[in-house]
Amino acid sequence: MEIISVENLKKEFDGLGVLKGISFTLNKGEVLSIIGPSGSGKSTLLRCLTQLEPIDGGKIEVCSKTMVSTSEEGKVVYADKQTLKEVRLNLGLVFQNFNLFPHMSVLRNITEAQMHVLGRSKEEAARTARTLLAKMGLEEKEKAYPCQLSGGQQQRVSIARALALNPDVLCFDEPTSALDPELTGEILKVIKDLAKEKMTMIVVTHEMSFARDISDRVIFMDDGLIVEEGSPDILFNNPTNPRTKRFLNRYEQP
Amino acid sequence: MGNLLLQMLAGTVTSLKIFILTLLFSLPLGLLVAKGRMSKNPIISNMVNMYIMIMRGTPLILQLLFVYFAPYYIFGTSYDRFTAVIVGFVINYAAYFAEIYRGGIQSIPIGQYEASLVLGFSKAHTFTHIVAPQVVKRIIPAMGNEVITLVKDTALAQTIGVAELFRVAQNAAARQFSTMPIFIAGVFYFIMNALVSRSFDLLEKKLNYYH
Numbered sequence: 386m387e388i389i390s391v392e393n394l395k396k397e398f399d400g401l402g403v404l405k406g407i408s409f410t411l412n413k414g415e416v417l418s419i420i421g422p423s424g425s426g427k428s429t430l431l432r433c434l435t436q437l438e439p440i441d442g443g444k445i446e447v448c449s450k451t452m453v454s455t456s457e458e459g460k461v462v463y464a465d466k467q468t469l470k471e472v473r474l475n476l477g478l479v480f481q482n483f484n485l486f487p488h489m490s491v492l493r494n495i496t497e498a499q500m501h502v503l504g505r506s507k508e509e510a511a512r513t514a515r516t517l518l519a520k521m522g523l524e525e526k527e528k529a530y531p532c533q534l535s536g537g538q539q540q541r542v543s544i545a546r547a548l549a550l551n552p553d554v555l556c557f558d559e560p561t562s563a564l565d566p567e568l569t570g571e572i573l574k575v576i577k578d579l580a581k582e583k584m585t586m587i588v589v590t591h592e593m594s595f596a597r598d599i600s601d602r603v604i605f606m607d608d609g610l611i612v613e614e615g616s617p618d619i620l621f622n623n624p625t626n627p628r629t630k631r632f633l634n635r636y637e638q639p
Numbered sequence: 640m641g642n643l644l645l646q647m648l649a650g651t652v653t654s655l656k657i658f659i660l661t662l663l664f665s666l667p668l669g670l671l672v673a674k675g676r677m678s679k680n681p682i683i684s685n686m687v688n689m690y691i692m693i694m695r696g697t698p699l700i701l702q703l704l705f706v707y708f709a710p711y712y713i714f715g716t717s718y719d720r721f722t723a724v725i726v727g728f729v730i731n732y733a734a735y736f737a738e739i740y741r742g743g744i745q746s747i748p749i750g751q752y753e754a755s756l757v758l759g760f761s762k763a764h765t766f767t768h769i770v771a772p773q774v775v776k777r778i779i780p781a782m783g784n785e786v787i788t789l790v791k792d793t794a795l796a797q798t799i800g801v802a803e804l805f806r807v808a809q810n811a812a813a814r815q816f817s818t819m820p821i822f823i824a825g826v827f828y829f830i831m832n833a834l835v836s837r838s839f840d841l842l843e844k845k846l847n848y849y850h
Contacts, residue, residue: 436756437756473759474759480750482750484750484753485754488772488776497768498760502759530849531849532849547758
């Protein structure tokens with residue numbers, strides 16, 4: 386079942402094309418990795434999906450709802466407020482810099498949106514939060530504040546915060562890029578566990594071996610375009626496009 | 640001596656009234672001004688900016704005189720002196736508070752807004768529950784400065800004839816040919832500001848549970 390469908394997505398910053406016509410689909414239970422050099426538009430793509438950036442052309446459908454489309458005259462039309470709100474909750478996003486709320490305890494970081502957006506009771510929200518914290522190995526930390534946690538722990542809290550709203554798709558925007566190398570492993574393990582549970586995910590990452598391990602499909606982006614797309618086996622071992630080859634070579638020969 | 644102290648206490652009460660009423664109105668008004676200053680509408684933001692420039696760029700003593708006498712010249716009538724003092728202080732202090740709020744609001748990382756948006760919080764909830772609490776912590780030192788200045792500025796109320804602490808002290812000094820009352824007034828201001836200062840320290844400590 387198709388959860389996300391993107392057609393000819395375009396995004397410009399000050400007249401400069403960052404996404405120059407991206408099309409892809411994502412099926413339920415699938416893990417899609419997006420790799421590519423810095424500035425290729427990977428993060429912008431996630432930001433367009435999660436409504437953090439308005440798009441300049443194309444169409445995005447999420448869970449059979451049209452979030453945004455473009456008329457024949459090239460006018461971009463977003464769905465009504467209610468639909469946009471629903472779509473927002475269909476997608477979860479984990480940021481590179483965690484963006485936890487520093488003035489709230491770990492528990493409240495995870496319960497706040499459950500209570501004020503989904504309207505869950507305080508008890509129910511806390512129950513969900515504790516279950517997720519246990520899953521992240523952080524059951525001891527519910528009273529702590531983000532500043533008292535390591536980067537890896539903060540990122541796990543932010544994953545729990547996103548999961549608490551039961552998104553249909555969880556998007557990761559370079560989830561390990563702000564972490565010390567010895568802390569990336571704990572985050573990658575969490576994402577791997579989620580993949581095992583058939584969580585639908587889009588992972589923008591620079592961790593090639595990780596992308597190869599967890600993905601059902603990999604997209605290689607360069608200069609605002611999808612250059613190559615396929616199973617990790619084919620894309621990493623037998624890339625057809627010379628740009629993909631060049632990019633992967635840089636990673637394999639440090 | 641006892642009589643003098645009683646008079647000075649009465650003056651202190653007037654000073655405290657000015658202090659409290661000014662804070663009561665200028666703290667919320669400042670937020671409105673800050674919002675206007677940050678408005679995307681250039682007409683609003685320019686107008687508010689002009690207001691802030693006038694309030695910060697001219698002496699408070701002049702503003703008090705203007706607030707009290709301008710309506711008299713324009714409409715031939717004016718309000719009572721105490722009200723004029725409050726209006727003058729409120730519009731002046733709101734401008735300063737607005738700039739402190741603006742600095743605080745703009746120092747909140749954009750990631751906090753993005754996380755709130757992705758989690759589905761409304762704009763109002765994002766401001767009241769995510770942004771504002773963090774702003775409060777960040778602006779405490781600057782606010783402490785401003786509030787301490789306000790305690791001392793209340794002495795300016797005498798320019799339009801409101802008998803606050805300093806005026807009472809000056810009158811007594813003139814009557815007694817002694818600088819003692821003025822010195823005592825100084826001690827009064829010092830004690831009030833010690834309390835203000837201590838309150839801000841406590842508030843700062845209370846919010847120290849995160850950084």
